[in-house]
Amino acid sequence: LLNCVPVGDDNVLFIDGACKCYQYWQYGVLAYALCCIVPFCMVLVLGPGLIKEDYIGLPQFFIACLIPLPFVIYWFILRVCCKKRGARTKDFKLTPEAEAVVKALQGPFKDIEGKYLSPECWAGVLIGRRLVLVLLYTFVNNTLIRILGMLFASFLMLLHHVHVEPY
Numbered sequence: 001l002l003n004c005v006p007v008g009d010d011n012v013l014f015i016d017g018a019c020k021c022y023q024y025w026q027y028g029v030l031a032y033a034l035c036c037i038v039p040f041c042m043v044l045v046l047g048p049g050l051i052k053e054d055y056i057g058l059p060q061f062f063i064a065c066l067i068p069l070p071f072v073i074y075w076f077i078l079r080v081c082c083k084k085r086g087a088r089t090k091d092f093k094l095t096p097e098a099e100a101v102v103k104a105l106q107g108p109f110k111d112i113e114g115k116y117l118s119p120e121c122w123a124g125v126l127i128g129r130r131l132v133l134v135l136l137y138t139f140v141n142n143t144l145i146r147i148l149g150m151l152f153a154s155f156l157m158l159l160h161h162v163h164v165e166p167y
Contacts, residue, residue: 003138014141039068041131044124046075048102051094055082058098129157 003014004021011021043064050056055078064071094102105123132153140146 003141005141035069036067038131039072040065041124041128042072042075043068044105044127046072046079046124048105048123050075050078051098051102053082054094058095058101061101129154132157 004011005014007017013019013021043061047056047061047064051058051061056075060071064075133150136146136149136153140149
């Protein structure tokens with residue numbers, strides 16, 4: 001719905017060459033993508049760590065899955081304030097429901113403390129990686145530039161999580 005190609009003097013949709021690009025409805029699709037789809041990855045990255053540390057509850061996490069942008073902004077502020085204050089004491093026990101949600105999202109992956117966001121949920125990281133690749137594939141029309149961009153993005157994503165242990 002947003003992939004436009006130049007045809008003559010106009011930009012038209014790749015799927016329907018008769019439909020000109022950047023009409024009013026396309027701005028709505030773009031706003032939805034920027035406010036809901038992109039921040040959803042960050043909800044999955046930040047949410048389970050905040051649930052484990054008892055900063056948020058399950059209702060807030062589930063509402064954030066539906067309306068991600070305001071919660072991601074709030075959670076970034078919360079995470080920055082938490083890092084400044086230091087680690088929270090773990091004198092609480094997760095409810096069985098919260099434990100099931102965290103286990104479903106993080107269960108198959110190893111717990112790794114992130115450099116910036118504290119505990120990262122790998123399910124969100126993997127979805128974010130796929131989103132970057134899909135965006136490159138969708139919006140870059142030149143095949144050579146698209147493949148090089150996807151290779152470069154994959155290489156950067158690989159470097160981000162390579163941990164080399166000193167001898």
